[in-house]
Amino acid sequence: MDTFIILGICLSFLILISLWNQNHDKGKLPPGPIPLPIVGNILQLNIKNIPKSLNMLAKEYGPVFTVYFGMRPYVVLHGYNTLKEALIDQGEEFSERGRFSIMDEAASEFGIVFSNGHRWRQTRSFFLMVLRNMGVGKKTIENQIEEEVLCLVEALKKTNGSPCDPTFLLACVPCNVIFFVLFQKRFDYSDKKLQFLINSSHENSRIVSSSWIQENDNKKSEFTMEHLITTVMDIFAAGTETISTTIRYGLLLLMKYPEISAKIQEEIDHVIGRQRRPCMQDRSRMPYMDAVVHEIQRYIDVVPFPIPRVTTQDVQFRGWHIPKGTKILISLTSVLHDKKEFPNPDKFDPGHFLDDTGNFRKSDYFMPFSVGKRSCVGEGLAHMEMFLILTTILQHFTLKPQFDPKDIDITPVENGLLSLPPSYELCFIPV
Template sequence: MAFFVILGICLSCLIFFSLWNQHHSKGKLPPGPTPLPFVGNILQVDVKNINKSLSMLAKEYGSVFTVYLGMKPTVVLYGYEPLKEALIDRGDEFSGKMQSSLLSKGSQGLGITFSNGEIWKQTRRFSLMVLRSMGMGKKTIEDRIQEEVFYLLEALRKTNGSPCDPSYLLACVPCNVISAVIFQRRFDYNDEIFQEFMEHFYRTLKILASPWVQEKENKKSEFTMENLVITILDLFGAGTETTSSTMKYGLLLLLKHPEVTAKIQEEIARVIGRHRSPSMQDRNHMPYTDAVLHEIQRYIDFVPIPLSRKTTQDVEFRGYHIPKGTSVMTCLTSVLHDDKEFPHPEKFDPGHFLDERGNFKKSDYFMAFSAGRRACIGEGLARMEMFLILTSILQHFTLKPLVSPEDIDTTPVQTGLLSLPPSYELSFIPI
């Protein structure tokens, strides 16, 4: 019996290495570390610090290499040039999304995040059309954000300067903005339904109006109720978590760097004053604040490695052959923390986005929302929310930490997919 077990293992190893050699023969997949049978390169990748592992592999194998996370190969793109070429210059070829993760299984290949092919194209186009028709990128959506920020400020005043965790209130703003756009209503922050809604987005999907029910009998339509439900869930999940976590992390960094906070408030006093609400027109006259917001996103690196894409066809890329359907991992950290573009990338420094005259300096390396056709469709909305939230808070409050700035720990809580801020409390002292 033991003989047959050993024989089976040996045959499996031979088959695996044969397949691996076929992939890595001349003109095939990019180079990479030799994988072990069944587990691939899992033992060579530190799950708790994937970025560090990929950085070390990139130094050895170059900016395009292959790792096996199990039996299947994943091509890793590391650095600005390969990411730009794949995501922007050749976006169609790299626009697929892998469906192997637990998260994607829940979406059934529907919605925006995990869909592919015609479903993705039509759903994305339709979602953008609806969001734009309801005000995204226009004055109407700015008015909705400003209205919601007013309620945020009221809630912060009610804390009476007592220490509080800002997580919930910061999440209420983008969630209510999305709710106002999609459902045409907002919720009071103390509403029990809203509080439950914040924990379980899917519970509110029953209030979704059904203007697409003419589509019910159209068997070829991509606008099924299941797809619309998943799409709404995608919009709420991405639109709420990204903005709120970024703002929570941003406030923590400002507590750590009070000199940065002081400069923003000086700019607010000079450009906006105390007697009117901030508007998006102000951003063009506030280069330092704009630089801080960019630096917050660059520094925290919220999504270090987005969920894997896949090639939509056979691709010849930088001398290598990547077959259709191959998993492709894009390392955004390698761009956001590129030390040639951003000196001292591990340091929080708004100067990364300012020129020598103090003007805002745009960088092509800023890929906090990814890039190309699969970039976040809510980027414009998120930028508006973050600017209006930050300037409004600092216009009316002084941020008071519970410990001295030098004792504040800004180390992220790594979850594997996201780089989240640690838990903390602060006091909002009215100005």
């Protein structure tokens, strides 16, 4: 037994020396907690609430610090000014995409999420062109969203006010919108294919447009079949899961705070009425609804930490030398829950986005889609969907919870890579 203990101590010592040598060779990384052999700082973090753990470390080590997930160092960027300096002012140096070790199995160099360099730039430009051509930000895609939301309303009416879990139905709208953008088609909600795709949204999607198949023979083109399939999968996952999760969490919050729902419905009655369907032009005349949509996204912080960035070259940042290839972990929580910008940030309060006269107040700290070169390409589409879906639901239904509002638990079930709402049922009561 003594021999094993001695061997263990020696192994730990060698690992620590190795870690020190890595940092010494690459240049001194920003400070942080001392990592343990093999596991790094994992035991010093609350894996179920990584944002809270890193907030505590930021208080001790400052807005730029280093943590180890296993033997891999990650430089953490914390706070609005830090993110702005890195992702906007020095955006090119922090523009490549890294991976968490838990993602290495599924990730590849293809798609819009994990690709880098020329391939990523071509893919991003191509998808932005597709969105523009499909009318994102214009009436073309807005009309499609409106039609899809009306299908959702009809499906909700069929529940006859009975308790239901809205997870699947809420995912149908953004899913069909993405399919319309990519393939000019939609699925009926009873379609087994749609159900399979939504229930398997984290699996590889094998649906791709045949009009791009010539590209595989062009060796200089980035639009190979494998790359396009991965891109479609990325867009489907990002365009469906985050939107449906945000809306599902939003309905839970509105049940928790019925006075906010009532105030929204008053604004809907005043601006839209009960007969005309909502449109994006209404948003400028509905500051309270606009504030609620923004506050839902700020409060739930659905992606506390985007997929890590990687430095494209050696970077001098705030007095620290960050070597090329260093993984960068970005804390969006530190911005969305900034106490100076959003008083009582842990409270759900639409007033965070309203001025003293009740007009909508923009905030540079609102960055649920990240910022800089790697910000979400579908942000504009997401804003349209969330406003139209939530407004239309509240135009047609009153949300009735299964419990007294004060007993509704709005604590996320996970708070690591994603913040997910707890499962719940509610009744959609026609108004």
